Amino acid sequence: MPYQQKLVTVAGYTVLLLTAAIFLFVAAQAWPFFRDQVDLSFFTGDRWLPVSSPPSFQIRGFLVSSFMITSMAIVVGCPIGILSAVCLAELLPRQASILLRSVFEMTAGIPSVVWGFLGLTVIAPFVARVFNLNTGLTGFSAGLVLSVMILPTLVSLADEALRAVPREYAEASYALGATRWQTIWRVIVPAARGGIVAAVLLAMGRAIGETMTVLMVAGGRLTTPGSIFEPMRPITALIAAEVTNAARHSEQYHALFAAGLVLFSITLAVNAIAAAVIVGKKAEA
């Protein structure tokens, strides 16, 4: 093997090793916490009281918040994202879709703290007024901002999946007398289904992992929210808010790593399913 090729191979394996190493590190830091747990109250309890004596570390509220906000982002973001992708891939003239595509890619570069600031100053007061809430800093506002933030991921991947459908499919459909509309919805979109599902899953992974925006906009209530219109705090925001103050190897430090391990496992699972869908689709074709 020439040395350039070796170098590339090594680089590839390094990424794999790094991911595994990070997972192992997080697991090792979380282990002392799980070792001392006698029951499942870490997952089912609602008391996160790090500075009380005795302290208590239970994450049900944060899990539920992460789930609510991610669901909201997906429910609002998906229809918009998939329709945009169809529009880009099938309806717009070539020049216009190239321009729009680069606009979408540019949105991906907006730092999440800027989105958070936008949510804090514009979206939250708007939500509070429209729904007549006590405060606009709610899971709903955070989900709304996130639904826009996941669009670049969603649109570019779904767009790619749609464009990968062989031209012959559309031509065959037209030859049978189908209209453009029928061809798009009955032939092209179903053919790209696997890729679109993968796009949704990857966007979901992005939404679960988003930190800064939810820390700023979701409201920061530490208990299980009763509805999406209440203040809440997802796992990512919990870790970001508290990790700086946890003394190394204190109980809080290990508990935060335990929460991190749960989060890591969820995103890993979502991404693995997405990868499986993509691989499955390739095998089919």
Add this chain to the structure above:
Amino acid sequence: MKKLLLLVLILVVALFAAGCQREGTIIDINGSDTMVNMGAALAEEFMKTNRNIEVVVSGGGSGTGIAALIDGKADIAQSSRDIRESERAKAKARGTLHEIIVAWDGLAIAVHPANPVKELTMAELAAIYKGEITNWNQVGGNDAPIVLLSRDTTSGTHVFFKDFVLDEAEFAPATMMMPSTEAIVQELAQNRNGIGYIGLGYVRPSVAILGIRADDTAPAVVASIEAVLDRTYVLARPLFFYVIGEIKGDLKTFLDFVLSSTGQKIVRDLGFVPIK
């Protein structure tokens, strides 16, 4: 290729050497986010006249600073709360622990400017944050639910409020933990039903400050530097420097400067209350 590698190597070594270079001593200060600006301003002024001493200030929270002091990673821990018993024991294992009050901080209770409530007793304030009083009309205001805002659990201010106002009881589950005092001020400026606690240095015209009564018979006092100084305002806390071991040499020079009239003037300029 080889030339490039060599160049990179030289650069790395040069950077490393530059990082190691030191002329005098370094004093490492770490801790409270409330105090980080004050510490930095003091360090800056101090270094103008003491060019051989470098004072490095960083934040992270009172707990972080005390942990760093115990680990020997910091020379001074800035803390906006008392050192806990467990921390004190660990610190004493390493040498004599010195606790120096360098300034006082008044906690103002802030609401939206349109809120008709103008004052609260300490007991009412505690009941509000424990979730026992949930509507503004229970303290003479509008019929509207109270939106509770607090700093995050990492904040020394959070711990002080919990110890001092709530008497170590828990915050109401409905309390919203905000990542910064700035975020509390931002929300209070637009939320008519909100209430929050903020340091004196953060008071802005966009929020209204409530008068606080120590008990039912005491007069209502609005937080101000003067009210903290003459001890009429109850919601005030000392800000500490913690040091382990003998205070001598450059460390003593710096501490003397902080407590001098020049140092205390900087304290006051930043919205904190000088010790005398």
